[in-house]
Amino acid sequence: MTLKLLSFFFFLLSFILHSQNNNIEDKLFSAIFEKSKKNHSNDDFKKASIFFIQKNWDSTLIFTQKTLKKSPKEKSIKNLSFFYRGVSLFRQQVYHEAENQFGLISNDFEFINKVQVYLGAINLKLKKYEKAISYYQKLTKLPNKESLYLNEAILFDDLALCYFFLGNYNEAESYFKKSNVYEKDTLNLIDSYINIANLYYQQYKDNIAIPYFKKAYNLSKKINVDKKKFSEKDRKIYYRKSVATKNMAVVEENQKNLKKALLYRKEYEKYIDTLNNRNRIYEVAQKEKEFAVATKQKEVDFLQVQNELKETQRNNFIYIASILLVLLLISGYFYREKVKTNHIIAAQKETLNELNATKDKLFSIVSHDLRSSVNALKSSNAVLVDNLQSKNLEALENLLQKNSSIVNGAYGLLDNLLNWALLQTDQGYFHIDTLRLFIIIEHVAYNYKPLLFEKELTFENSVSKKAMIAADQESLKIVLRNLLDNAIKFSKPHGALKVYVEESDDFWNLIVEDTGLGMSEETRLELLKDTALLNKKEHEDVLGTGLGLSLVKSMIRKNNGKFNIESELGKGTKMIVSLKKVSLSS
């Protein structure tokens, strides 16, 4: 029976230490950890601290060893390392070694009191009760125990236990009572009652002990346990219940009250069974819970994956749809553009075809003209050679004159062709300047002197020397050349050619007047038309491509001028060119 009780005490002892560890030590550890973090940059020590707070004792031991091997200079690192080692070894139940490690800590260590608590606990474990008592006694004298992470109640309990084991029951009793002063929860209360009861029972003070046992038993009975949720706490409760009941059974047995003892025994066994069952159930429940959690987790994962998959699919669908939409819009836009362009192209093609046809026609007429000119020259040359052989020198001069006029005509045609091409491609130099109309007319007319003489035409340039106009010199010369050319071409021999100006608001109207064939109103309007390039031959003996007049109109337009024709069939023609006036500055 005594043995049973002793073993029971041992159990309680460890329980007490355990409670001390759980409640206050966590606070202590975190305080130490904070301290270690602040002060040191030592890697090994940091790791040791982390493992320590995680209660990974083996790793803590390894890293503290590493730290200490490097023999760090800071005292605090050394002390803390020894402290870590001591605590770790104590937890590994290597008590002797733990005691050694604690012994290495210097006296100025911040948590030296706590070291003493551990040393006390070690000695208690090693059954060196006197030594343990000396440690504990020192601690009880310290003020302000809460701030030093000390639980006085537990301290007293431990002291009581020491005395109890030494058989000093009086001291033990006083310390138990002291410890009872502190507030305790029901479980601790039961523990205390049991301890006290055991104390008295050991001294054979049965009448004092038995009420305590009963108190403990009743208290343990009162605690109800929720059967479905089975936690660590419940397990502790059942344990108390079983111990209290077992104690009652032992008490009753000693009093030879065997029936009651048997009932308690049975109850005790029931508790033990429940405890075991509970343990198993707890384990099973735990497993089930884990399994359920795992399954749930799996399901959740699966659903999550499914959701993700769905989301990706949906997103893909949206992307594809939007891309398609954009493509559709773009293609639609381009299609419209294309239709538009096609329209433009079709219209352009039509105009181009028209222009090309006109050009072809022009080419055929020009080449026809040139061909006839060259042919005339050819036959004339043949006659020239004949006359040269027969030494008919008089005829030679006439023929040469004729040849020269043919060449002049062809040259004019070619010149117009070149200028027309330059105008169309806009490659020619064009620069509007202030020009003196009189001089330009003189220059152009100078080339026609032989022709005028040949046709016996009189020419009069009565343009005012003050007539200043804004025009491009070369294009104006082309205009004048063509007008004079036409005037001479359509003049009858002994006719008169006159060039003069009339002043209007913004223009100088240059008039080239001949007393030639004239033209019908129809021809006149036809000639003034913008597009009229090729007009019918009105006069059988005089060829005309219309290129000259077309050039004249274009050039005048380019010089910001106006063009008009006045004519009377059979009497003559007035070609009127209106050019921008420039007022004389001087």
Next chain:
Amino acid sequence: MDKINVLIIEDTVTESTRLIKLLEENNYNVVGVAQSFQEALNLFYSKKVDILIIDIFLNGVPEGITFAETITTVPEAAKPFVFLTSSKDRQIFERAKLTKPFSFLLKPFNELEVLYAIEMAIEKFYEQTDVFITDEEDTVISNDNLFIKKGKSLKKVLLSDIIYIEVEEKYCNIITEKEKFVILISLTKILKLLDPNNFCRTHRNYIVNLNKIEEIVPSDNLIQLQGKHHVTLSERYKDLIKKVRTLK
């Protein structure tokens, strides 16, 4: 009065021959014909040239423009010039236009056009436009010469040859050592254009070349000039005496 010296830069012989004939018929003096850029440079710097006629294309490349650009880089040595071209190509013209003053002659050209182009080039170069065409004036004044229109063509007179100028209304009598002739130019213009260090007014009607003064007789209001000419010195222009370098 002297003939005007023309330098022709033209690689086509028929063209240059025609041009020479035309110019000489109109009393111009052709000092040379260059057929390449280098030749043109040599002639330009070795001969006394009054005006140049430059073909834009020499041997197929527009070296004529390069030549014009070269001679205009030194403003003191620059002379009036006329571009000669058969092409109306805009790009060539745009480049040629950058050489100022720009005047050009398009082939085929007739006599009137050539003479007109030369006159225009001289007018533009000396910045005295509308001179030769009008009836009011007929003389352009450069730093060294008077360019005077005589009939269809131009003549020149060295300013340093002039002894004095007598103004009569719109006319000016120019008296040189050898001859005496009349030009059409306004008095204000001639006073503005003549170098005041060499020419000075002595009377309402007289402008005198200071280098030709032989003697000033203030008591008689008379100036004795070279070639036994003498002009009146009026009270108003007596300051002139200060300008003349006198022995002391």
